[in-house]
Every structure is written in structure tokens, then in C-alpha cells.
Amino acid sequence: MNQKVIHEIHKNHATVIRISIDMYQGKDYVDVREFYLGDDDEFHPTKKGVKFSQDLVGDMVKGLKQLQKGEDSADGEQDDCE
Numbered sequence: 001m002n003q004k005v006i007h008e009i010h011k012n013h014a015t016v017i018r019i020s021i022d023m024y025q026g027k028d029y030v031d032v033r034e035f036y037l038g039d040d041d042e043f044h045p046t047k048k049g050v051k052f053s054q055d056l057v058g059d060m061v062k063g064l065k066q067l068q069k070g071e072d073s074a075d076g077e078q079d080d081c082e
Contacts, residue, residue, distance in 0.1 A: 003031070016043060021054065028054040 003022040010016050014037040021030055033049030052060070066072075 013037070018043075030054050030057060030060075 003020050005018055005020045007019040008016050009019075011034075016035050017032065018035055019030065019032050021028055023029070029051050030053075031049060031051045033051075034046045035043040036046055038044050
């Protein structure tokens with residue numbers, strides 16, 4: 001697995017959220033995950049995060065923009081999340 005960090009958000013001195021992309025079985029995935037600073041002064045991944053197909057980035061951005069605007073749903077519909 002070859003992971004490339006796209007962006008980091010520093011929550012505090014010991015916690016960052018990393019947005020990265022990697023390939024698994026020939027398909028690109030986006031990983032948004034919280035990392036903590038260990039005793040070895042290196043950041044380590046936690047279970048707090050989500051990984052999804054890069055094909056869904058547009059939908060994810062759309063949803064985040066709606067949140068930023070304070071909207072529940074721009075089109076009044078919600079996708080099934082089962």
C-alpha cells in the first residue's frame with residue numbers, strides 16, 4: 001500500500017487529522033483519520049476515521065459544503081446510508 005498525505009489539520013500539539021490517498025487492489029481510496037503523537041515523537045493512526053472510494057469525493061465535498069453553509073440538505077433528499 002502506497003499512501004500519500006494530501007493535507008493535515010492540526011487539532012492540537014498532539015493530534016492531527018490526515019487526509020491521504022492510497023491504492024488497494026488497484027482502486028484509489030481516500031482516508032481521513034486522526035493521528036496521535038506517541039512517546040516516540042511520531043504520529044500514529046487511531047481507529048477514529050473513515051476510508052472511502054475516491055469516486056465518492058465529490059459527494060463528500062458536497063455534504064461538507066452543506067454543513068459549512070448550515071444546511072441540513074441542499075436538495076431536501078438524503079442518500080440511504082445502510
